[in-house]
Amino acid sequence: MTRLLRASALALGFLVLCAPARSQSFHEWEAYTGFDYLNANAGISVPVNGQNLKLQQDSYGWHGTLAENKTRWIGGIIDFSGDYANREINIGTLSAPDNVRFNGQAYPFLFGPRFYYRSSGRLVLFGEPTIGGVHARLNVASAPAGTLLIDGTTTASLPITATHWAYSFGGGADYNFTQRIAFRGQADWIRSHFPETLFRDFQNNYRISGGIVFKFDTKGF
Numbered sequence: 344m345t346r347l348l349r350a351s352a353l354a355l356g357f358l359v360l361c362a363p364a365r366s367q368s369f370h371e372w373e374a375y376t377g378f379d380y381l382n383a384n385a386g387i388s389v390p391v392n393g394q395n396l397k398l399q400q401d402s403y404g405w406h407g408t409l410a411e412n413k414t415r416w417i418g419g420i421i422d423f424s425g426d427y428a429n430r431e432i433n434i435g436t437l438s439a440p441d442n443v444r445f446n447g448q449a450y451p452f453l454f455g456p457r458f459y460y461r462s463s464g465r466l467v468l469f470g471e472p473t474i475g476g477v478h479a480r481l482n483v484a485s486a487p488a489g490t491l492l493i494d495g496t497t498t499a500s501l502p503i504t505a506t507h508w509a510y511s512f513g514g515g516a517d518y519n520f521t522q523r524i525a526f527r528g529q530a531d532w533i534r535s536h537f538p539e540t541l542f543r544d545f546q547n548n549y550r551i552s553g554g555i556v557f558k559f560d561t562k563g564f
Contacts, residue, residue, distance in 0.1 A: 368415070369412050369414075369415045369459075369461065370412065370523075370558035370559060370560050371411065371412060371559070371560040371561055371562060372409070372410065372411055372412070372558070372559050372560065372561065373408075373409070373410040373412065373418075373556050373557070373558050374407075374408075374409050374410075374556070374557045374559075375406075375407060375408045375409075375410075375527055375554060375555070375556045375557075376405070376406075376407045376554050376555060377405070377406050377407070377527065377552050377553050377554015377555065378403070378404070378405060378406065378552065378553065378554060379403070379404055379405065379406040379424055379426065379550055379551060379552035379553075380401070380402070380403055380550065380551050380552070381401075381402045381403070381404065381424070381426040381449060381548060381549070381550045382399065382400070382401055382402075382548060382549045382550075383399065383400045383402065383426075383428075383449060383546060383548045384399045384400075384546060384547050384548060384549070400428050400430060400447060401428060402426035402427055402428035402447065402449065403426060403427065403428075404424060404425045404426035404427050405424060405425055406422075406423075406424040406529075406550070406552040406554065407422075407423050407424070408420050408421065408422045408423070409421050410457055412459075415459065415461055416458060416459050416460070416461070417456060417457070417458055417459070418456070418457045418459070419454075419455070419456055419457065420454070420455060420456075420457045420471060420473070421452075421453075421454050422451070422452070422453040422454070422455075422471075422473055422475075423450070423451070423452050423453075424450070424451050424550065424552070425448065425449070425450050426448070426449045426450075426550075427446070427447070427448050428446070428447045428448075429444060429445070429446045429447075430444070430445050430446075430447070431443070431444045431445075443483055444483065445481060445482065445483060446481075446482055446483075447479070447480065447481050447482075448479065448480040448481075449477055449478070449479050449548075450477065450478040450479075451475065451476075451477045451509060451511075451533055451535075451548075451550075452475045452476055452477075452478070453473035453474065453475035453476075453509070453510075453511055453533075454473055454474065454475050455471055455472050455473035455474060456471065456472070457469050457470070457471040458470050458471070465518055465519040465520075466516060466517070466518060466519075467516065467517040467518075467519065467525070468514070468515075468516050469514055469515060469516075469517070470512075470513070470514035471511075471512075471513055471514065472510070472511070472512050473510065473511045473512075473513075474508070474509070474510040474511075475508070475509060475510075476506055476507060476508050476509050476535075477506070477507060477509045477533070477535040477537075478504070478505075478506040479504070479505055479506070479535075479537065480502055480503070480504045481502060481503040481504075482502035482503070505537060507535060507536045507537050507538075508535075508536055509533055509534060509535040509536065510533075510534055511531050511532060511533040511534070512531070512532050513529060513530060513531030513532065513533075513550075514529070514530065514531075515527055515528050515529030515530060516528055516529075517556055522558070523557065523558050523559065524555065524556065524557060524558070525555070525556040525558065526553075526554075526555060526556070527552075527553065527554055527555070527556050528552075528553050529551070529552050529553070530549075530550070530551050530552075531549070531550045531551075531552075532547065532548070532549060533547075533548040533549070533550060534546065534547055534548070535548060
């Protein structure tokens with residue numbers, strides 16, 4: 344009887360010690376998909392033909408990441424998003440306006456580590472520094488291809504496309520709805536480096552997104 348009691352006590356102690364580890368377990372892979380808002384901001388307004396042109400744009404689109412987790416607290420991610428905007432700009436003067444509607448697209452692609460804090464509850468916090476690039480495309484909405492004439496002297500070939508390097512810092516929180524599905528909210532600061540911007544060779548961009556995380560493992564496949 345004494346041996347049985349000792350064995351029962353040891354088994355109970357083992358279960359108590361293992362309970363927090365199970366509540367903070369992790370899955371090998373996480374796939375996230377959601378919607379996002381991107382504020383692309385060159386940080387300045389520039390004078391054009393007697394008016395101040397604001398080099399800032401609101402855009403909306405999608406956001407997705409794929410993460411491979413190595414331990415409970417660190418993993419690696421690939422991060423992609425696509426954002427789209429339309430804007431009307433006066434390329435003429437205030438007295439003789441020449442309004443042109445542009446459409447713009449931005450596609451950040453970033454890679455890096457992710458660091459987790461996994462509590463014993465449903466909430467998981469994470470932060471991530473990443474590096475990669477941004478591919479951007481600008482076109483006149485009414486002209487798929489051609490040449491844009493500004494002030495009768497300056498021309499720009501359309502569409503305008505470019506890809507330049509970028510880096511970011513961001514983080515967010517997951518709420519585990521089940522063991523396999525979580526809801527995510529995330530915010531990122533992304534600095535891109537497009538030298539084509541007037542008077543400044545970098546842009547401070549801010550992205551906010553929300554969506555669903557799907558968690559799975561390949562070890563059992």
